[in-house]
Amino acid sequence: MLTLTQDLHDRIVAHARQDHPDEACGVVAGPAGSDRPERFIPMLNAARSPTFYEFDSADLLSLYREMDDRDEEPVIVYHSHTATEAYPSRTDVGYAGEPGAHYVLVSTADTDDAGPFQFRSFRIVDGEITEEEVRIVAAYA
Template sequence: MLTIHSKLVNAMITQALNDHPIETCGVIAGPAGSNLPLRLIPMRNMAQSDNFFQFDPQQQLQVWKEMDARCEEPIVIYHSHTDSQAYPSHTDVEFATEPQSHYVIIPTNFLYKEEIRSFRIVDRMIIEERVRIVHQYQAELELQMVA
């Protein structure tokens, strides 16, 4: 299950709607080993396509180096589908290289009337998972209770 803050969900949706009809893409980083998405990093879709996304390789290298330096990992890798359902395409599966990540798809075609969906993609197997949108992370609550 992906647990994600509502502000991050809103930011992904806003980016996807602003980039429509081009597929949007990006990463949400979090502390390594935590499975806690915290820092949204919008990426450029080098393909500039309405049915395919590709990270700019130079930007991706820079972002991954920055995550390493900050002891982070890509918790969520997201992109939009502009004219199809929110389900990984054959190309999405082929390019899924982070088995620990949640792959989130944001539908921007209102005909599908879907919410965001999240998948794990490991060895070309697609497993849909529940998305739990929260307004505050448990860790934030614990910190507030200690203070």
């Protein structure tokens, strides 16, 4: 199960809506080994595409160095789908290189500024997709 704060949930959704019609992407880092998402890090979709996302390799390298310096890891890797449901595509599965991460997808298909939208989380390990429950809390205990 993915547990995250309402604030982080809202920031991920806002980023997805802001970048629409292109896919948005980013990471939420947390203390290594904690499985607790804390630091919201929106990234630039280097592909600038409505059907594909790609992290800029230099930005990604910089992010991983920064997380290493802060003793953090990517707890959530997120992106949006602009025309399809919030479910990992074959390309998404191929890019899923963090077996411990929660892969969050937000669908902005058929939405306007007020909603509706889909917000779903998955574990992707060795090409196998498992959907998980999302629990939104006001704050971590």
